Amino acid sequence: MNAKPLAVDSPPEKPMILVVDNTPGSQAWVQHLLEDLYEVQGAGTAEATWAAALSDSPPDLILLAAVLPDADGYAVCRKLKANAKTRDIPVIMLTADVGAVDDHMLFTVGASDYIAKPLSPPTVRARIKTHLALKGAADFLNDKYSFLQSEITARTREANAIQDGTIMAMALLAETRDADTGNHIRRTQLYVRALGWKLCNHPRFKTYLTVANITLLFKAAPLHDIGKVGVPDRILQKPGKLTPEEFEIMKTHTTLGRDAIAHAELELGTEVPFLTMAREIAYCHQEKWDGSGYPQGLVGDDIPIAARLMALADVYDALISRRIYRAAMSHAEAVKVIEHVKGKHFDPDVVDAFLEIHEQFNAIAMSYHDSDADLQKKADFLELSRASTPGELS
Template sequence: MEAVNKILLVDDVDMNLVILSQIVEEMNFVPLCASSATEALEVLRNDLPQLILLDISMPDMSGVELCKLLKKDVFTRDIPVIFISAIDSYDQMAAALEAGGVDYIRKPFTPENVKMRITIHIKMRNMQKEVEDVNKKLNQVIKKQMEVSRNRDRIFAIGFENMVMKKDVVSKHILGSESGIARIITQAMQFSDVFEEDITESFIQDMEAAATMHDAGLFMMPESIMTSKELTAEERKLIERHVFWVDEYLDIVKLHNNEFNDDYYDILSQVVKYHHERYDGSGYPYGLKGKEIPLAARIMAVVDVYEALVNDRVYRKALPVEEAIKFMVDGKNTLFDPDIVDILVKIHKRFEK
């Protein structure tokens, strides 16, 4: 814990420590004295001063090297370090400041100069701490507001899903277990060397919520098309338009709602618009391929097809899980991102739980 009204003096010349001690005492500070870098580190284990006056030339370790160590330590990195040295060299001064020093006083020094520098840098440090405290409080407020906004967006997604689910029995197969599958797969991706840097907790939550709306545009389809066992070319083209309808609606919602969470909106828009793209470029609506397809959409493509295979549809019965997994594996690098399919293969038994 930082010790208020204490200044650490580090110098291997006893007389310098005596003089500097008198100066800081006149300023109502308590001097903590060390005659070497080793002693200084020992003092810092017990006391964290407001400021350090540091000599450069010392027997065991130079002041520059000591300063570098202090700036790497989370407990001492923010303590202002003023170098005080008889070395009158531009290169040495540059090295001292580059190591993290805030100022450089040349010996011989005057008490007035030392007092002025100490006063300036302690005031600057106090102002910096005030700004840090304000920023910390602001970040806490922003975090709470983002969580409120994120929850509101999820309620919007679930509400839209519920509206779709009321349409007819067929629509129950449009939306449903995909959100749970998306969550489990995305959680597993956190532990993959391929995806660990891309997957955060907020991404997992947003992906789970977005999955509930991935095919919500089908709600706008005529019931005759949704219950048809065989589609005409015109009907298939119409169905392919469903990826745009929800996305257009989301644009309107975002335009009229400044609190709509941007990160969630981006993931939701990607899932809705691109989840029918295929890894080899054979999908729709844009024919994107490989990593051109956003990650959220590549995940949703795997989730969507797997969920469809293992559940009944109006045009066929559900496949056994083993056959569905074989279909997914056969689709690696053509239909699906191979790394996501590999994760599906490893964890698909968790879906049954």
């Protein structure tokens, strides 16, 4: 039986050295000196240097004469370092007179080193070896950095997706207990974001409503009613007006929501801007501008900005949504109601912003309206839950 030939690894590619010198004899001398260790390519002009550096197989290092027939070598080096495709190629200047070398000029144009003529073979080989090793280390670190950056991006995207999914799951947990809410979460998210963008350049709001905070506002909005998980079914799902005693229990959803989020912050042991905003929204979105809201009776600017925007979005959506005990208002009717309580229930400037973009609210409501089928499915789910669960959540 014939034995298979042994596999032979292909030899590693030799680094490419570009020698730029308009003296043919110098090029030949350097090529002979380096050809056992490197691939050597020659160029005699700035134009040829530039073409070689930008080719599909650029050199790993350039030996560049300080004087060329069509350009100054320092100018060529400066141009190489100014281009993103060639700036990482080490350049060693070759100068005829060491006494005329201006160190400041060399490093200003970006050269890595220089060698004085007449060239010394040991010096040429040592300098090239040193700068190729430095370039190899830099390339390795750049590759590692790029890899780490891509990993960080991927992990951040994954963490954000997990966060968004968790937020929505928590919000839906509260929502599933109320047959009337439908797509309330998605609509109010979009309402508050629209208000945020409208007010982001307003003198009273621009410091707070940054791009980052508007993003957090959009994410935190679904948790505004998370505390309703702790409200008994007999109150939350009552098909009529609540008694004063029942309403007092309903009002506790703001405190329950705040406490749940505050507990999460305590467990984490560090301040998280998203949770801070979510806590403010959950606790304060029922406050009113004139101090008649709950649970604290805050007045005016004492109400957190995020909660002020959430309050208007929440009320608008409640007005245009059908309830067991009343029909939905039209968009025009809801706009009139909100305008009527400007400066009473809502921050006047927030209402003015709403009035300027109220058609956006209407478009959002139309895009995410609750169909009869959706509401029926929700009602059926609640009936099934009540039938299968003894007692009530309290």
